[in-house]
Amino acid sequence: MNRQMNAITRVLSLPATWLSEPRFLIGGSLVRICLGFIVFVFFALHISERQLLWGTHGIVTIQEFNRWFGGPQRTGFNLYTLANTQAWFEVTYWIGLIVALLFTIGCWTRITTPMFALFVWSIYHRNPWVTNGGTRLLCIVVIYLVVADLGAYLSVDASLRGARPRVSGWLSNMLHNTSILLVAIQLCCVYIFSTFYKLDGPAWQQGTGLYYALMDPQFISFPFVAALSHNVWFVTLGSYGTLLYQSAFPWLILHPRLKYPMIIVGIGFHAGIALFMGLWWFSAVLIACETVLLTDAQYIAIGTYFHTLFDRIGRGMAIGNRLLEQADA
């Protein structure tokens, strides 16, 4: 009787047991660095034309913003529309830039994380016509990450903590793991639903979708890309391959070993999109989100693997050198 009770309790507490252990702290720290860097570059690049793009007298005034985009019900809370003055705009822009920097380097991460979400959401929604791709995903993901612990590794917080062990309660761990799961689920949604839409059109069904995507005059096309796009084998296999990869992603990343090739192919795929189509920032956001898919144990295993590999290569080279020296003598 007692044993049965124990078994029931164990099953009932499965979600709690799984969620309350620290699992995705390295991935969380990597996603922080990547997203923070993307947003910091965005703020820093546009300092000189910030007035034109988002200012009170810019290409979309606050009145127009409210009229065209349907107000806060459609675009959510926005810091920039709280006051219609030049000074408020300047303050919001520069604090946004500083928060992005602090977030990237992992300074006071528990405070800068929600602030980062707020400033990211506000700048990208202030003028939705000038965003740099991947914005939709970025804005959703920063909301998920508000309660995540993103400063455990590679951060100023971690180096200040030094050798002292990281303390975190079970609730904090649970919220962190839930956030990371939300990011992973969102990433799966991107892949699975873009397959859904692609399959709706004859171009992808007939395996010519890739041709149209690569030749779209909106995107950069290098001469060799144009040449490649005229190759029947490349276009057909590439189009069907894209569909196959995108539809398989949500299922195969659940597998402890198959997730590695999926992530490697995904990173290659997005690096290709960045290089050959000029969609740099869209790809950067997607690659950033993929860093959460590996658990801490998996990151440590990868680290150990490469450490051993380099160690062996080093030892092998040392032996080789000794043999050479002996041969010389």
Next chain:
Amino acid sequence: MFVRSLQMIAGFVLFAFLAFHTAMIAEYNLPSNLLEPALSKVVDRYVVPYFGQNWSLFAPNPGGTVLAYRIRFRLVFDDHSVVVTPYVESTDVFPASQSGPFDRLSLFREISYSCSNLAENLVAKGQVPKFHATSTVDPDKIDAPTSCLARLSLAMAPAFAAQYGKPASRLLSAATQVQYLVARGEHVSAALRRGMTIEPLKYRVVATTPWLDSSDVTNFPTQIEVSRS
């Protein structure tokens, strides 16, 4: 024991939330289905604005209808000479199409995506029938990004003055005219199979704005002239 039960409840609540959230996002993203009438109100209220999303990237028909725009400038200089430039392609006005990730002008190019996405939607909804533009373009819908675009190109006018012989410092005023063009991508599979080169896209003008200077642009609701070609 108390903490243990608390943990158990928290675990269940979070798992339930994950399931609920995933279901909402899925139903929002899925095409119209039988559950839509029952769920759409709840789904919209939960998803919009913070989780609103659309992943129809390059789908269903990538490049099926291509919309482009071009711009010309009317530049007035301090010696009262007036230069009307020829129409310049969007990529020449906002020269960023061959740039790397750290080009700050690349954001200006995005406005043209916005304009073209918007017009593409209009085409898709039949408001601009394929090649023949009619006067049924909803001015509210096309005007907003156009005024944004006109303002942005006016900001580029000094750079263009320099290209047309006069230093930008002698520019008194500038006006800009935006023209939208639509092309329909030809069906490529047959041509690809034969290893043929694809014909370059043929564009047709579907809409032209009046001359807009900065005062026009600030109170924009000007009707766009839609040409029949």
